[in-house]
Amino acid sequence: KVVRLAVIPGDGIGPEVVAATVPALHAALEADGHRLDVTQFDWGGERFLQQGAAMPADAADLVKKRDAVLFGAVGRPDVPEHELVWGLIIGLRQQLDLAVNLRPVRAFPGVPTKVRDTDGVDLVIVRENTEGEYVGAGGVAHAGSGHDLGIEVAVHSRRVIERAAHQAFALAGRRSGHLCLVTKSNAMRYGYPLWDRVVREVGEHYPAVRLETVLVDAMAARMIQAPRSLDVLLTSNLFGDILSDLAAVLAGGMGMAPSANVLPGADVPGIYEPVHGSAPDIAGKGVANPVACMLSGALLLDDLGHTSAARRIRDAVAGTLRDARHHTADIGGNATTADVASAVLHTMESQ
Amino acid sequence: KVVRLAVIPGDGIGPEVVAATVPALHAALEADGHRLDVTQFDWGGERFLQQGAAMPADAADLVKKRDAVLFGAVGRPDVPEHELVWGLIIGLRQQLDLAVNLRPVRAFPGVPTKVRDTDGVDLVIVRENTEGEYVGAGGVAHAGSGHDLGIEVAVHSRRVIERAAHQAFALAGRRSGHLCLVTKSNAMRYGYPLWDRVVREVGEHYPAVRLETVLVDAMAARMIQAPRSLDVLLTSNLFGDILSDLAAVLAGGMGMAPSANVLPGADVPGIYEPVHGSAPDIAGKGVANPVACMLSGALLLDDLGHTSAARRIRDAVAGTLRDARHHTADIGGNATTADVASAVLHTMESQ
Ligand SMILES: CC(C)[C@H](C(=O)O)[C@@H](O)C(=O)O
Numbered sequence: 001k002v003v004r005l006a007v008i009p010g011d012g013i014g015p016e017v018v019a020a021t022v023p024a025l026h027a028a029l030e031a032d033g034h035r036l037d038v039t040q041f042d043w044g045g046e047r048f049l050q051q052g053a054a055m056p057a058d059a060a061d062l063v064k065k066r067d068a069v070l071f072g073a074v075g076r077p078d079v080p081e082h083e084l085v086w087g088l089i090i091g092l093r094q095q096l097d098l099a100v101n102l103r104p105v106r107a108f109p110g111v112p113t114k115v116r117d118t119d120g121v122d123l124v125i126v127r128e129n130t131e132g133e134y135v136g137a138g139g140v141a142h143a144g145s146g147h148d149l150g151i152e153v154a155v156h157s158r159r160v161i162e163r164a165a166h167q168a169f170a171l172a173g174r175r176s177g178h179l180c181l182v183t184k185s186n187a188m189r190y191g192y193p194l195w196d197r198v199v200r201e202v203g204e205h206y207p208a209v210r211l212e213t214v215l216v217d218a219m220a221a222r223m224i225q226a227p228r229s230l231d232v233l234l235t236s237n238l239f240g241d242i243l244s245d246l247a248a249v250l251a252g253g254m255g256m257a258p259s260a261n262v263l264p265g266a267d268v269p270g271i272y273e274p275v276h277g278s279a280p281d282i283a284g285k286g287v288a289n290p291v292a293c294m295l296s297g298a299l300l301l302d303d304l305g306h307t308s309a310a311r312r313i314r315d316a317v318a319g320t321l322r323d324a325r326h327h328t329a330d331i332g333g334n335a336t337t338a339d340v341a342s343a344v345l346h347t348m349e350s351q
Numbered sequence: 352k353v354v355r356l357a358v359i360p361g362d363g364i365g366p367e368v369v370a371a372t373v374p375a376l377h378a379a380l381e382a383d384g385h386r387l388d389v390t391q392f393d394w395g396g397e398r399f400l401q402q403g404a405a406m407p408a409d410a411a412d413l414v415k416k417r418d419a420v421l422f423g424a425v426g427r428p429d430v431p432e433h434e435l436v437w438g439l440i441i442g443l444r445q446q447l448d449l450a451v452n453l454r455p456v457r458a459f460p461g462v463p464t465k466v467r468d469t470d471g472v473d474l475v476i477v478r479e480n481t482e483g484e485y486v487g488a489g490g491v492a493h494a495g496s497g498h499d500l501g502i503e504v505a506v507h508s509r510r511v512i513e514r515a516a517h518q519a520f521a522l523a524g525r526r527s528g529h530l531c532l533v534t535k536s537n538a539m540r541y542g543y544p545l546w547d548r549v550v551r552e553v554g555e556h557y558p559a560v561r562l563e564t565v566l567v568d569a570m571a572a573r574m575i576q577a578p579r580s581l582d583v584l585l586t587s588n589l590f591g592d593i594l595s596d597l598a599a600v601l602a603g604g605m606g607m608a609p610s611a612n613v614l615p616g617a618d619v620p621g622i623y624e625p626v627h628g629s630a631p632d633i634a635g636k637g638v639a640n641p642v643a644c645m646l647s648g649a650l651l652l653d654d655l656g657h658t659s660a661a662r663r664i665r666d667a668v669a670g671t672l673r674d675a676r677h678h679t680a681d682i683g684g685n686a687t688t689a690d691v692a693s694a695v696l697h698t699m700e701s702q
C-alpha cells in the first residue's frame with residue numbers, strides 16, 4: 001500500500017523537524033512492505049512575503065487529495081502573526097473541519113522533567129478544534145477614540161461539543177474509563193454550562209466511563225500536582241491550547257508533544273503536527289528537538305491503520321531517548337536534530 | 352489607630368482559615384499599638400439557602416463603611432455555583448470596581464513542591480479583575496432545540512486595561528523592572544490585540560521597565576519550566592485565574608497563595624482572600640491550610656500602611672513553615688489548622 005503524504009514544513013524549525021521525521025516514516029512503512037509518496041507544499045511565511053498569502057485559496061482541496069498531512073510549524077518575526085495563523089494552520093483546521101485535536105503526553109524514561117514524579121504519566125487531551133474562542137468573531141468599538149472596546153465572541157455549538165465528546169468518551173472507554181471534562185462554568189455562564197450539559201448527556205451512551213468535571217484553574221494546578229490522576233481530558237479550543245502546553249512539561253517540554261487534528265469517521269486527511277511553534281530563536285541551527293514531530297508521524301501512521309509502523313517509530317524514539325547522548329538542548333542535552341534523527345533510524349533498524 | 356475590618360468567612364473551609372487569621376491580625380497590630388475592630392458578615396451558601404441570596408442588596412455599601420474586607424471562600428455542593436460566585440465574590444469585585452487582583456507567589460523555604468528548583472521563586476500576577484471573559488454577557492440561541500448555541504462575549508476596554516497596566520508597570524518598576532504581558536493575540540483577534548496595543552502605550556510612561564509579551568499557552572509551560580525568569584505578570588481576568596492557580600503550585604499549592612482585590616488610589620476597601628476555594632471535601636475537619644488566608648491578611652495590612660505588622664505576620668509564617676511539624680496535609684504534613692495558627696502566633700510573640 002502507498003501512503004500519500006502531504007508535507008507542509010512551514011517556518012522556523014518546522015522544516016528541520018519535518019526533515020528529521022520523513023525518513024523515519026519511510027523506514028517504518030518500508031519494513032512492512034508499504035511505501036510513502038510525499039508531496040511537499042511550501043506554504044508559510046516565505047510564501048506570504050512573496051505572494052501575499054501563506055497558502056493558496058484551494059489549499060484545503062489540494063490536501064484533500066492526500067491521505068494525511070504532516071505539518072511543521074508557522075510563525076516568523078517579519079510576518080504578522082495572524083497571516084500565518086488564520087492564513088494557514090487555524091484556517092486549515094477549520095476549513096477541513098477537523099473536529100478534535102488529540103494531544104497525547106507521555107513521559108519517556110530517561111528524559112528529565114522540571115516536575116517531580118512524572119514516571120508513568122500518560123494522558124491525552126481531546127481539544128475541540130473548530131470553534132469556541134477561535135471563531136474569530138468580534139470587533140473593536142470606538143476604535144482609536146481613546147475609549148476602544150475590544151469585543152471577543154466565543155461560540156460553542158451542541159453539534160461540535162457532541163462530536164468532540166463522543167471521541168473523548170470512546171477514547172476513555174478504550175483506556176482507563178475515566179474522562180475529565182474541563183470547563184469554567186462558575187465564571188462563564190453560557191458556553192461552558194452548555195459544555196457541561198451536553199457532555200453529561202453524551203456520557204449516558206458510555207455508562208462504563210466515569211465523567212468528572214473540573215474547573216480549568218483547578219485543572220492547571222492538578223496537571224502538575226497529580227498528573228497520574230488524569231487519563232483523558234476533554235476541553236474547549238482555548239483551554240486545550242493552554243493545558244496541552246502545560247502537559248508537555250510533564251514529558252520534558254514542548255519538544256516532546258505531538259498532536260493529531262482529525263475528523264474521525266470522515267474521508268478527510270488529518271493534520272499531524274508538533275505542539276511546539278516555529279521557535280525563531282533556534283531556527284536554522286539544527287538543534288531543534290524532532291521528537292514531537294516524529295511522534296506526530298506515529299499518530300499519523302496509527303490513524304491510517306499502519307499500527308505496526310507507528311509502534312516501530314514510537315519504540316525507536318523511546319529507545320533513543322533512554323540515552324542522554326541523544327537528548328537535544330531543550331531536554332538538557334547537546335545532540336543535534338540530525339543526531340536524534342539518525343539515532344531513531346538506527347534504533348529502528350536494529351529492533 | 353483602629354483598623355475596621357469586614358470579615359466574610361463564607362463556606363466550606365472559609366470560616367476555618369479566617370478564624371485562624373483574625374487573631375494573627377489582632378496580635379500583629381497590637382504589637383504596634385493599633386487595634387482591630389471586626390464586623391462579621393455571614394454571607395454565603397447558608398444565607399442563600401435561608402434567604403434566597405448569598406448577600407444583601409446593599410452589601411457593597413455595607414463593606415464600604417469598613418477599611419478592608421477579609422474573605423474566606425464560597426461554594427457548597429447544595430447551592431448552584433453561580434448563586435455564590437455571581438451572587439457574592441464576582442459580584443463584590445465588580446460592584447466595588449476593584450481594578451486588579453494581585454496574586455503574589457513566593458516559595459517559602461521548607462515547603463515541598465512538585466516542581467524542582469523553586470528556591471527563590473517570587474512573582475506577582477496582576478490580574479485584571481472587572482471585565483474580560485467575566486462580564487457575564489452572552490446567551491444560548493436555539494436552546495433546547497437540539498441545536499443549542501452557547502455564545503460567550505468577552506469585553507476588554509481601554510480604560511480598564513490602562514488602569515491595570517499602570518498598576519503592573521509601577522509594581523514592576525519597584526521590583527525587577529521586568530513585566531510580562533500575557534495574551535493570546537495569535538488566536539483571538541480583537542480583545543487581546545487591544546491589550547497588546549494599550550499596554551505597549553502605557554509602557555511608554557515607564558521607560559525603566561522592560562515589557563515582554565508572551566502567549567498564554569507558552570506562559571503556562573514557562574511558569575513551571577523557568578519560574579525564576581518571571582517577576583511581574585499582567586494579564587486578563589480569565590488568564591489570571593488560570594495562571595494564578597498554576598503559580599501557586601510553585602509555592603506548594605493552593606493552600607499557600609494569597610490575593611488582594613484592590614482599586615489603588617480610591618477610597619474603596621480592598622477584598623483580601625486566599626486563592627483557594629471552599630474545599631468541601633475537607634471542610635469541617637480542621638485540616639485546611641490557613642497560610643494563604645494569613646498571607647492575604649498581611650497584604651491587607653500592607654495596603655493600609657501597617658507595613659511592620661504585615662511583615663510580622665509574613666515573617667512568622669515563614670518561620671513556622673521552616674518546621675515540617677507545622678505543615679498541613681496539602682503540603683505533606685499532618686498539622687491541623689489550629690496547630691498552624693498557634694505556631695504562627697507563638698512565632699510572632701517570640702520574634
Ligand atoms: C499557533 C496557534 C494559533 C496554535 C493554537 O493556539 O492553536 C498553537 O498554539 C497550537 O497549540 O497549535
Ligand SMILES: CC(C)[C@H](C(=O)O)[C@@H](O)C(=O)O
Nearest residue numbers: 186187217436440441592626
Ligand atoms: C470562584 C471563582 C469564580 C474565582 C474566579 O474564577 O475568579 C476563583 O477561581 C478565583 O480565582 O478567585
